[in-house]
Amino acid sequence: MKDDTGPRGAPVSPGSPENSQVFVYDTTLRDGSQSEDVQFTLEDKIRVAECLDQLGIDYIEGGWPGANPKDIEFFRRIREVSLTHSRISAFGSTRKSGNRTSEDAVLRALIDARTPVVTIFGKSWSLHVEDILGISRRANLEMIRESCDFLKQAGRELVYDAEHFFDGFRENPDFALETLRAAEEGGADWIILCDTNGGSMPWEVERALREVRHSIRTPLGIHAHNDSELAVANSLTAVRAGATQVHGTINGIGERCGNANLVSVIADLVLKLETSVTSARELSRLREVASFVFEIQNRPLPKNQPFVGESAFAHKAGVHVHAIRKNRRAYEHILPEAVGNTQRILLSEHSGRSNLAEKAREYGIPLDSGSPEAVKMLSTLKELEHEGYQFEGAEASFELLMRSASPEYVPYFEIDFFHVRMEQRKDIGEGLSEATIRVRVGDRTEHTAALGNGPVNALDNALRKALGTFYAGVNEITLLDYKVRVLAGAHGTASRVRVLIESSMDSRKWGTVGVSENVITASLLALKDSIVYGLLKSGTVPRG
């Protein structure tokens, strides 16, 4: 560090963590995307970045323009998004050994990304320098120093990732330290010690960090991988030993066994180490963030995931349940609500009914938790969930379920019948998808037809066309997102299917759900709820 204020202006000293703020650096969109089975579309990346910004993440590593040309588009698009907290970083390598620094394509691409922060990785392990790159150690040091200097001259905040640092430090500590010095001389604002292969033990991390701090003044960070199931432990140990930047990914995705799971790291840093990386309010959104990042990947959050998993505060053993009724601390190490989770008692309906009454109050529906209506509603809810309904992310369907249970409820429309067909001929090429539908509003009906890109799209078009003749408001409702998940996949193409739809009207957004063995029917159920909810909230009066 050339001066004694950090990149954000706050004084940073290599003191104890209690004196220094700890910064969180998220690489979900870059290292996370190197996970098997993970692929983010450009839209996904923008949405995740917005979500991370709301969580209060300090740095978001958006991509690797040198390796993935698609990422160049991300860096362009993200400039149009107003982030309130996070700083975007572009990731790449030190210059290629044969190149002139100013002409190196990778470094140029990093500059062209026009991000406030740039992160480059360099080799700290003689094995990589000699066996893999086949260059001299001195050349490697020059590459590091010169690449850092070049990026600093361009006015970027610079994060230097010392790749394979702990392996390098174990086998050849002097050389490993020299590589860090080269980065420091080049002007790096941060030097991140990476356990790239994920094989380091916490005590090795602690020892290395303490040794490094004897000769390096630059603020240090930790970038751990989970190959030995120690990434979170290594991250916390590093912070305790003086690191002030922690790298990781949401839910621990990443190459091989993944990166340090930032969800657990953040929760532990705040609730156990009492470092203020997020506010209490932001922390209470942790579960939402964890679910969201997996939802857009159409993946379920592991139930037993620490802090945010569905089972994290679910109690099964009788003695546990009995004890927590007297005092939650008996079997809960933190308050579930602190991270946006809730306590669950398995095989008991007592807490079920109070949850329900809570929701009803939220919706403005009168419901007594002890009433027969509440008991019946809970029973319906459990039945639906057993069939595959999931109301997280589809609360509008749940609210409609509760409202429609009331005798005063007037439906907006009924669907008398529908028909969908799709054909494709090899010689013709384009397929044809057509839907017909007849809707009923009161004693009037509308029977119409529509085409579409596929059977679901055709049906959606037909439904809106028919309803538009009764309710103009239908045209104000936009479909934002459409997701399909096959449940209990082991029944092959005969499995049940769950469709989740996100809709919007003006600034309001809502989610609806439909479940059926048939993707068309499931989609129609979710579409129906989407439209009914939109009409309800816009104050439209049902003409039933």
Added chain:
Amino acid sequence: MKDDTGPRGAPVSPGSPENSQVFVYDTTLRDGSQSEDVQFTLEDKIRVAECLDQLGIDYIEGGWPGANPKDIEFFRRIREVSLTHSRISAFGSTRKSGNRTSEDAVLRALIDARTPVVTIFGKSWSLHVEDILGISRRANLEMIRESCDFLKQAGRELVYDAEHFFDGFRENPDFALETLRAAEEGGADWIILCDTNGGSMPWEVERALREVRHSIRTPLGIHAHNDSELAVANSLTAVRAGATQVHGTINGIGERCGNANLVSVIADLVLKLETSVTSARELSRLREVASFVFEIQNRPLPKNQPFVGESAFAHKAGVHVHAIRKNRRAYEHILPEAVGNTQRILLSEHSGRSNLAEKAREYGIPLDSGSPEAVKMLSTLKELEHEGYQFEGAEASFELLMRSASPEYVPYFEIDFFHVRMEQRKDIGEGLSEATIRVRVGDRTEHTAALGNGPVNALDNALRKALGTFYAGVNEITLLDYKVRVLAGAHGTASRVRVLIESSMDSRKWGTVGVSENVITASLLALKDSIVYGLLKSGTVPRG
């Protein structure tokens, strides 16, 4: 410890781990069964016990007869199984506060289980004693001492679990230590410090262990839970601080976020801490054991699980793949084979030409990484991935893509046309889904129809029916899993859709993919590849 040999006769001193053997204690069948969604039948339990015995596990906690009467049957049955290594333990609590020790039903049930080992848990935390049990501290100490003594008199090896030890030690260290002394006075052979709520940090575990060793001579153990994602770290830290028994479950199942994952603990103990808890040969069966325990639960092993997950040694980034070809140590912290796993190269847009040539070699297709064919194939791959194709999990489609690029390739069949329809009438209830299809093999065609649960299922049925008249092998192909993912979801119901199918024939499994704006077409593409691949691998000759 009354004498200075351990229960197994080997000298045990509270020295460094290098001097003492470390014993592994598995509670998969007891604590593991308290996991939400986990249920073991009696047969399951016997099979798991046999499997653990082969792995060289020292202790197997088979059940909790006081809480689960079904477990009584397990203890009877397991006596008929000849185990070569493991000792079975029955689990329970200290006597109830009001009871006479000799008449306590739980202790009696433990004796009646006739196991060589018995494990009981007692309260170490004043909160539990006062708030939950509502008894005096002195009464608690008596319960511990007398229960231990009673079980030792009955000739059992006795393991005492100090429940909530670290929480208790944090809030009231003197009382916590007194409870351990009570167990020692009662003759316990082992005293296990439990992080029951899973909220302890590794440095807290270390400090507590070192303090305990000042006043307790009995060999110590660690029983960690994963609520802070630190169970493995806490277990290793405890061993390093002098614990010689480690508790956990296979794959980390258990209450809430689970117990310490013994798979990772064992691998780390052997390969990193160099303690000999299993032989190298037994260690190489680790992946098999991890898979087996989940297989019988009909659950997949998480792909990113450390050491044994499918992705644990799977490399995606081009620079990683390039490096490991020169030296595996570049991105692998251990040899995958040491734990029964293998290295995998992933295909993706991060791939380079060397990945491709590697794959071609695997498939037995001649391809030079420098050839124009390779360049073209890579370009096609990146284009398809940009459209939404994902070949991870669908390698069969990729192999077919490579094969069909060859001029010698003979197709198995063509689809001339198909038609799918679905209708539902409100008054009738059940929907009707029907598909028709005409396939062509050489100069013959088959035109047929089929029904199904939905349009995709109907089309699947029609396709198999038609092809079955040409290739009997079609009937041997089973669909295992069917997944749908909507891409670029922000286009609502008009978005592109990706379908991934997993199929099997005999013991062979393979994955195929299809992408289209239309879920029917996408499914058909994936189904087509599924069948073609199955026919190809079964040696069926195309009749084109």
